[in-house]
């Protein structure tokens with residue numbers, strides 16, 4: 001990940017400095033300033049690998065314990081542009097639980113992503129849906145849009161790389177991937 005501009009470093013520095021500390025790197029000192037983008041890039045790559053490993057583990061859990069899509073849901077998945085709806089599994093959970101990794105929790109806190117209010121979460125072809133929203137078409141179709149983005153970008157790691165970059169620089173609510181998923185959901189659900 002190259003080409004950090006100053007505004008990126010400013011926006012992301014709080015999170016990344018915390019992550020550097022969690023990863024056992026010392027707080028970047030002024031004397032190290034020329035190295036800061038390199039340290040940040042390293043910290044982000046470490047975070048990505050942790051996030052992708054955790055997401056893959058969760059995906060396997062969902063694929064093991066869950067249900068496949070109904071005929072109506074498969075039609076919605078096709079409408080959103082998903083290539084392989086047959087691979088998707090939904091798992092109903094009381095609450096969508098965060099990773100226990102301290103670095104990932106710190107990142108989620110810093111970008112206000114994956115809070116207690118998170119109702120659904122997609123990891124590869126596995127989707128958690130909170131019990132209260134099981135059968136909520138708008139939420140499920142939004143998760144399908146995330147699956148389809150993951151397919152398009154080439155899997156969990158490239159998807160998370162782009163997603164994390166957008167959340168760190170622009171913020172979760174205005175992240176282009178989220179806006180695209182919301183627009184696709186609105187289009188499919190009013191058809």
Ligand SMILES: [Zn+2]
Pocket residue numbers: 142146178181
């Ligand atoms: Zn989303």
